[in-house]
Amino acid sequence: MLTTRRKVLITAVAGAAVAGSLAYGVSAQAEEAADQPASLVEDFSYPGAAQIEADKKIKLIKGDGKIMLAECGSATDLIQVESYNNLSEPVYCFKVLGSTGFLTLEIPNVFFIWAGDEKVTATVTVGGVEKDPVVVDANDGEPVGAEDPKNHAVLLELRV
Known part of the structure; x- marks a missing residue:
C-alpha cells in the first residue's frame, strides 16, 4: 500500500515528465514555425483609410484593390462621385484597375x-434605408438621392 507521501512524490514526478514533454513539444513547434514564412491574411482593408478620412471626410473601408481613390483630372476614365459632403472637394474620383472590382466606402450627401x-453599380442608402442598386452605364451618369430634399444619400459600395 502506498503512503500519502509516496503518492505525492509519484504524482509530482509524473507531472514533471508531462510538463517536460509539453515544453519540448511547444519548443519544437516554435522552431518549426520559425522556419516557415509568416502567414499573410488579406482582410481587404483600404490602405491609408484613416488619413484619407481625416483629409477628405470619406471612409474607404475595404475592397479588392481594383477601385482606388484617384486625383480628379488625372485620367479621363475615372468614376466620379459628386457630394455636398466636403465643399472644398465636391467630387471624389476613383480609378478602375481591372475589368471587375469592388470598394466598400461611406460618402455622405451624394447626389450624382x-x-x-466601365458600367458601375452603386449601393446607396437614402434616409438610412437601402435603395435598389444604382446602375450607371459606361461613360454616363445617374442622380442619387434626388428624392430626399435634405440629401441624406450615403454611397456605401461601388462595383464594376
Missing part, C-alpha cells in the same frame, strides 16, 4: 455618380 469606361 458618373461612370468611367
Whole structure:
C-alpha cells in the first residue's frame, strides 16, 4: 500500500515528465514555425483609410484593390462621385484597375455618380434605408438621392 507521501512524490514526478514533454513539444513547434514564412491574411482593408478620412471626410473601408481613390483630372476614365459632403472637394474620383472590382466606402450627401469606361453599380442608402442598386452605364451618369430634399444619400459600395 502506498503512503500519502509516496503518492505525492509519484504524482509530482509524473507531472514533471508531462510538463517536460509539453515544453519540448511547444519548443519544437516554435522552431518549426520559425522556419516557415509568416502567414499573410488579406482582410481587404483600404490602405491609408484613416488619413484619407481625416483629409477628405470619406471612409474607404475595404475592397479588392481594383477601385482606388484617384486625383480628379488625372485620367479621363475615372468614376466620379459628386457630394455636398466636403465643399472644398465636391467630387471624389476613383480609378478602375481591372475589368471587375469592388470598394466598400461611406460618402455622405451624394447626389450624382458618373461612370468611367466601365458600367458601375452603386449601393446607396437614402434616409438610412437601402435603395435598389444604382446602375450607371459606361461613360454616363445617374442622380442619387434626388428624392430626399435634405440629401441624406450615403454611397456605401461601388462595383464594376
